[in-house]
Amino acid sequence: AQSVSQHNHHVILSEAASLELGCNYSYGGTVNLFWYVQYPGQHLQLLLKYFSGDPLVKGIKGFEAEFIKSKFSFNLRKPSVQWSDTAEYFCAGPPPEGNAGNMLTFGGGTRLMVKP
Amino acid sequence: DAGVIQSPRHEVTEMGQEVTLRCKPISGHDYLFWYRQTMMRGLELLIYFNNNVPIDDSGMPEDRFSAKMPNASFSTLKIQPSEPRDSAVYFCASKRLGARTEAFFGQGTRLTVV
Numbered sequence: 145a146q147s148v149s150q151h152n153h154h155v156i157l158s159e160a161a162s163l164e165l166g167c168n169y170s171y172g173g174t175v176n177l178f179w180y181v182q183y184p185g186q187h188l189q190l191l192l193k194y195f196s197g198d199p200l201v202k203g204i205k206g207f208e209a210e211f212i213k214s215k216f217s218f219n220l221r222k223p224s225v226q227w228s229d230t231a232e233y234f235c236a237g238p239p240p241e242g243n244a245g246n247m248l249t250f251g252g253g254t255r256l257m258v259k260p
Numbered sequence: 261d262a263g264v265i266q267s268p269r270h271e272v273t274e275m276g277q278e279v280t281l282r283c284k285p286i287s288g289h290d291y292l293f294w295y296r297q298t299m300m301r302g303l304e305l306l307i308y309f310n311n312n313v314p315i316d317d318s319g320m321p322e323d324r325f326s327a328k329m330p331n332a333s334f335s336t337l338k339i340q341p342s343e344p345r346d347s348a349v350y351f352c353a354s355k356r357l358g359a360r361t362e363a364f365f366g367q368g369t370r371l372t373v374v
Contacts, residue, residue, distance in 0.1 A: 176359045187351060187365040188303075195360045234303065238359065247293070247316070248363055250303045 147171050148237045150251035158259050163222040165254045167209075167235030170216065177218045178236040178248065179209055188234065194218060205229075227260045264366035266352050272372045278340040281369045284333055285354030293363060294327055294337050295351040303351075309335065342373045 148169045157163060169177060176195050180188040192203025199211040209220045220233060235251040265284040273279050285292045293308040307317040312329045320327070324343070329335040339346055349370050353363040 174359065178362055187367050188353075189365070190362045193360070193362055247291075247305070247308055249305065252302045 147239050147249050148177070148235045148251045150233075150235055150254050152254045153252065154255045154257070156257045156259065157225055159227055160224045161258075163220070163225045163229070163256070165220040165233055165235075165256070167218045167220065167251060168216050169218060169235075169237050171238070175211070175213075176238060177209075177211065179203065179207070179218075179220050180234045180236060180250075182232045182234065182253075184231065191220070191233075225256075225258050227258050229256060230258045231256060264352055264354055264364050266350075266366035266369050268369060269367060270370045270372075272374065273342055275343055275373055276341040277373075278338065279342045279346075279371060279373075281337040281350050281352075281371070283335045283337070283352030283366060285335070285352070286364055287333065288356065289354035289364075290357040291355045291363075292329060292335050293353040293355075294335070295353065296348045297351060297368070298348045306337070306350075339371075342371075344373045347372050 151166050178193045179191040181191050182188045191207050192201050192209055194201045194211050201209050207222050209218055211218050232253045232255050234253045236248045239247055239249045264286055267282045291310055294306040295303050296306055297303045304319055306319045307327045308315055309329045312332055325339055327337045349368045351368045352366045355361050355363040
């Protein structure tokens, strides 16, 4: 069983549109969730992370994510996307069986294309 | 710190040849991970090490794949013999101990087996 899942595989938006990418997690207990971004031809980079506290997390480049415990969700948002946001976005968390949180499993990724 | 360093960045080899991918993690990090990324299967964890010891290699696809970490600053992923279906981008990542620490990724090695 996958611990994190992303249901949107491909998203196409025009510049200035608002973005929301879905991520759902399927485990209980301590929640440690991450969003990574992979620009074309590059490696994964951390956008933001959530462990506890304020469920609205601010990240780099104007991204934010909201942890909603009742929905087991950690969706990524950006009010106004730019062409340079074209990339693949990955949600990540610990595996279902747990291992003290030192291993990360990744969702299937969402490819975002922003049209200029 | 220069980040996680992988070499080579690109590798093209013929089927049946041995391929060795290399990784230098960030100094002081306790964990090292090898991932494989393909269009079909996404990002898959192959194996990870804690303090140079392999902890979980259940993601290694076959006996043709092996990984070592002889010391805290170096790891290799070897494929012998290589096959065309091994073509992928292989990422190495490292992190500090703790559930709240993020993993840092290298630039990846794009492997093409012809």
